[in-house]
Amino acid sequence: MQSGYVHGYSEREATRLADQANCLSDLLHHDSIFPENSLILEAGCGIGAQTKIVAPKNPKSKFISIDISEESLQEAKSLIQSLNIRNVEFQSGDIFKMDYTDEYFDHILVCFVLEHLPKPLDALQSLKRILKKGGTITLIEGDHGSAYFYPDSRYARSAIDCQVQLQKSNGGNALIGRELYPLLVNAGFLECSVSPRMVYVDSSRPELVEGFTRNTFTAMIEGVRDKAISGSLIDKSSFEKGIEDLYRTSESDGVFCYTFFKGIGYK
Numbered sequence: 001m002q003s004g005y006v007h008g009y010s011e012r013e014a015t016r017l018a019d020q021a022n023c024l025s026d027l028l029h030h031d032s033i034f035p036e037n038s039l040i041l042e043a044g045c046g047i048g049a050q051t052k053i054v055a056p057k058n059p060k061s062k063f064i065s066i067d068i069s070e071e072s073l074q075e076a077k078s079l080i081q082s083l084n085i086r087n088v089e090f091q092s093g094d095i096f097k098m099d100y101t102d103e104y105f106d107h108i109l110v111c112f113v114l115e116h117l118p119k120p121l122d123a124l125q126s127l128k129r130i131l132k133k134g135g136t137i138t139l140i141e142g143d144h145g146s147a148y149f150y151p152d153s154r155y156a157r158s159a160i161d162c163q164v165q166l167q168k169s170n171g172g173n174a175l176i177g178r179e180l181y182p183l184l185v186n187a188g189f190l191e192c193s194v195s196p197r198m199v200y201v202d203s204s205r206p207e208l209v210e211g212f213t214r215n216t217f218t219a220m221i222e223g224v225r226d227k228a229i230s231g232s233l234i235d236k237s238s239f240e241k242g243i244e245d246l247y248r249t250s251e252s253d254g255v256f257c258y259t260f261f262k263g264i265g266y267k
């Protein structure tokens with residue numbers, strides 16, 4: 001999975017993940033509060049972009065944040081240290097091969113990871129084994145089918161579709177948000193619920209224009225430019241027009257909408 005991770009591990013991608021987490025922190029995490037004294041697994045923590053938001057919200061709990069990428073873990077460690085956040089321990093680990101004993105964690109958080117995994121249901125089952133009875137799993141994912149904007153553009157939609165296809169050919173699923181409920185239920189979690197979290201951006205919200213439309217979403221689509229063109233998914237000028245049209249939605253009369261999904265299930 002690591003080598004096929006569609007967004008890669010570049011510095012630009014690290015900045016994009018940080019922008020994404022910062023501008024969406026209230027929308028996605030205003031309710032990421034766990035009971036005090038919990039032991040929480042953050043599976044697939046990446047560079048710590050969510051860790052730095054969620055860990056300080058739960059100062060009396062301890063986080064074990066794991067990732068398969070050593071490089072990302074190193075970055076996450078220095079970020080969390082630099083912020084003097086003390087309730088996080090980083091460990092190297094693969095979601096599919098967890099060493100922890102059964103029912104080890106009180107709660108589990110998985111953010112923007114399932115969309116990259118060829119077998120998300122197996123991942124959930126692997127995580128369920130190490131979750132205590134009565135504990136919760138929280139999943140947060142996007143769904144690129146939920147992107148719509150003004151002015152509309154078939155080029156922009158085709159450029160987005162390149163990302164969907166490339167992610168699919170890497171074994172992932174950029175449309176996974178809509179599947180969180182069935183995934184949780186099929187993995188055997190109880191009392192499952194999903195709340196859609198819509199990001200609505202127009203020029204009256206300049207932080208979201210920069211942080212979300214430009215630096216998170218459009219930057220992500222721009223990031224697959226070379227692979228999309230060399231893989232003949234689209235021609236160069238159509239892709240470039242698509243990116244131009246996505247940036248166009250961030251102008252003074254533009255609008256951009258996208259929905260994230262946050263799902264919770266109990267063991």
Ligand SMILES: C[S@@+](CC[C@H](N)C(=O)[O-])C[C@H]1O[C@@H](n2cnc3c(N)ncnc32)[C@H](O)[C@@H]1O
Nearest residue numbers: 001044045046049067068069094095111112113
């Ligand atoms: C899009 S990043 C999200 C990182 C972080 N959760 C965030 O929201 O900023 C996906 C992360 O999942 C990690 N990952 C992918 N497959 C994994 C696996 N099998 N076990 C652990 N981590 C994995 C990747 O290395 C990457 O850091």
